[in-house]
Amino acid sequence: xxxxxxxxxxxxxxxxxxxxxxxxxxxxxxxxxxxxxxxxxxxxxxxxxxxxxxxxxxxxxxxxxxxxxxxxxxxxxxxxxxxxxxxxxxxxxxxxxxxxxxxxxxxxxxxxxxxxxxxxxxxxxxxxxxxxxxxxxxx
Amino acid sequence: xxxxxxxxxxxxxxxxxxxxxxxxxxxxxxxxxxxxxxxxxxxxxxxxxxxxxxxxxxxxxxxxxxxxxxxxxxxxxxxxxxxxxxxxxxxxxxxxxxxxxxxxxxxxxxxxxxxxxxxxxxxxxxxxxxxxxxxxxxx
Numbered sequence: 267x268x269x270x271x272x273x274x275x276x277x278x279x280x281x282x283x284x285x286x287x288x289x290x291x292x293x294x295x296x297x298x299x300x301x302x303x304x305x306x307x308x309x310x311x312x313x314x315x316x317x318x319x320x321x322x323x324x325x326x327x328x329x330x331x332x333x334x335x336x337x338x339x340x341x342x343x344x345x346x347x348x349x350x351x352x353x354x355x356x357x358x359x360x361x362x363x364x365x366x367x368x369x370x371x372x373x374x375x376x377x378x379x380x381x382x383x384x385x386x387x388x389x390x391x392x393x394x395x396x397x398x399x400x401x402x403x404x405x
Numbered sequence: 406x407x408x409x410x411x412x413x414x415x416x417x418x419x420x421x422x423x424x425x426x427x428x429x430x431x432x433x434x435x436x437x438x439x440x441x442x443x444x445x446x447x448x449x450x451x452x453x454x455x456x457x458x459x460x461x462x463x464x465x466x467x468x469x470x471x472x473x474x475x476x477x478x479x480x481x482x483x484x485x486x487x488x489x490x491x492x493x494x495x496x497x498x499x500x501x502x503x504x505x506x507x508x509x510x511x512x513x514x515x516x517x518x519x520x521x522x523x524x525x526x527x528x529x530x531x532x533x534x535x536x537x538x539x540x541x542x543x544x
């Protein structure tokens with residue numbers, strides 16, 4: 267659990283990365299921001315994976331504390347926050363595409379669109395760059 | 406926790422992938438198998454990240470149940486098991502390199518070798534293929 271985890275500073279880039287985003291829910295939140303353009307707490311909560319509200323709040327705070335996302339008040343509704351991926355968070359786009367590719371290859375129940383998977387195979391770097399640029403443009 | 410998690414079958418390749426390997430310890434075990442060539446329980450346990458023995462046993466069983474690793478008795482020591490990555494597990498090589506690349510970019514304490522990171526940048530697909538082939542050859 268990110269909230270209770272203390273940093274180990276082993277100098278290993280894997281260990282650092284996994285301390286920051288290495289749990290299922292954090293990665294699903296980043297997926298929703300990157301691929302679905304989700305920006306509000308309510309959107310994350312009703313994303314279909316059944317995240318509990320306390321876990322969602324914990325993961326959003328952890329991602330924000332580590333500089334992957336930031337929040338600002340919604341200019342159209344001062345009682346609500348909008349969440350954005352930072353450059354650091356949007357830089358997870360290539361990794362997200364690798365997760366999707368692996369999942370689509372091995373999940374017997376996968377409903378991933380073949381056209382999307384073909385695009386990942388043919389044009390992965392450009393697709394990742396596009397997702398990243400789109401996420402940053404949502405600001 | 407993988408052991409207690411029930412599959413959701415949402416058809417999303419992300420959700421499937423993260424159910425299978427989406428926790429810090431599973432990914433560190435796969436890192437050690439892929440990059441360090443670790444094959445024994447004792448090697449995983451003393452890997453430097455401080456995994457508890459019950460968590461290690463749980464994650465190894467989960468990875469085996471999902472077909473990412475398999476174990477066999479050590480021919481030289483019948484009381485010991487050797488763990489191997491399967492094709493499915495070794496197919497995580499590109500994803501592992503993306504994690505390393507992101508971590509090395511953003512971890513202020515990273516001690517990742519620049520030569521390794523340069524190789525990932527220049528030659529990612531070939532490097533991933535080499536890691537995968539090496540893991541499968543360890544059989």
